[in-house]
Amino acid sequence: MNLSMSAIFTSLVTGTVGYAYFRYGKRMTRPVFIAAGIGLMVFPYFVDSIPLSIILGSTLAALPFIIKI
Numbered sequence: 001m002n003l004s005m006s007a008i009f010t011s012l013v014t015g016t017v018g019y020a021y022f023r024y025g026k027r028m029t030r031p032v033f034i035a036a037g038i039g040l041m042v043f044p045y046f047v048d049s050i051p052l053s054i055i056l057g058s059t060l061a062a063l064p065f066i067i068k069i
Helices: 005-028 031-045 050-066
Strands: none
Touching: 005 031, 005 050, 031 050
């Protein structure tokens, strides 16, 4: 497990964005935002690499804007 300051910051940012997506999706009943929010909050527990974490987080954050449901 990587406990560097950059890894903690990356996890904090993705978790915060994920929480915001989840709340927005729940309030507006948008399932893509809910799924992306849960993904953004959960994946930092399983990904150790910071570059991979940034790529995966960016992809999950952009997903609701690519998939319009």
